[in-house]
Amino acid sequence: MSRVVALLAAALLLAGAAGCGGSGAEPGAPQGATLVLDFVPNAVHAGIYAAEEEGFYRDAGIDLSIRQPGESSDAPKLLAADRVEFAILDIHDLGIARERGLDLVGTMPLVQRPLAAVIARAGDGVSRPRDLQGHTVGVTGLPSDEAVVDSEVSADGGDPNAVKRVTIGFNAVSALAAGKVDAATGFWNAEGVALRRQDVPIRIFKVDEYGAPPYPELVLVASRRMIERNPELVRSLVEATSRGYALTVRDPRRALDVLLTAVPNLERADQQAQLDALLPDLHPVPFDPDTLRAWARWDLEHGLLERPLDVRAAFELGLAP
Secondary structure (H helix, E strand, O other): OOOOOEOOOHHHHHHHOOOHHHOOOOOOOOEEEEEEOOOOOOHHHHHHHHHHHOOHHHHOOEEEEEEOOOOOOEHHHHHHOOOOOEEEEEHHHHHHHHHOOOOEEEEEEOOOOOOEEEEEEOOOOOOOHHHHOOOEEEEOOOHHHHHHHHHHHHHOOOOHHHOEEEEOOOOHHHHHHOOOOOEEEEEOOOHHHHHHHOOOOEEEEEHHHOOOOOOOOEEEEEEHHHHHHOHHHHHHHHHHHHHHHHHHHHOHHHHHHHHHHHOOOOOHHHHHHHHHHHHHHOOOOOOOHHHHHHHHHHHHHOOOOOOOOOHHHHEOOOOOO
């Protein structure tokens, strides 16, 4: 279910992705750093924009540039090439990047549970995941979608091979609303919220309720080289971002106002509904090693990873407060 896309446009790189550590800056001046989001800004990023607006990054000595991914941006490669300092990645993409030889490290979880789900039209005979046998499920075409469907159906005692799958891209909302599929993979905080706002009757089966561990879906990531070269910058950014998410949980209205001011093309009602759904899982807490190991086993079991992942190498377990 990854939403991370492939290579920031040249203008983006020239405009904001210059080097690590603020080389050449005056003593005491803020260090410049670039953070690439995983997707277009939305409620899940409210803590980042809140931290920026409230001056938490500035207080930490960081001049942060927040960038949206371009149509052809590959955040893992940008991190590995020192073209940007930080990125938000789907946890599965972090694991895959490491298997491809990119020494990237998760420094902080943004969301404390998976966002992936199978969303089924209510009234179509699907009241639980095993009922998907014999029904049509729309998938994006990403391997993580197959893992979600397999996990949910098998955990509920069904046969995943009996599910009819059709690739619909990222069109779950329109496909379900039009009745083109009986169910589709999606994010419960995005597609699930959008469908309910359209009064489409649905049932949402969250993957961590059917087979998957409660892994953190989105992770703040830096390269190992960056962490070793400038640990204070990494630590400071994690602390400031944690403050932003703590503020979001404490005062969601303020955080939403900040997000909408920074990204005025967002629709308030949509983002309010998404933030309301996310709030219980936005608390800034450290990575849990046992949960990460369970996630790595789940990814391996479902073919998202080809070999066991060294969790202690892939995550900084002591950074997030």
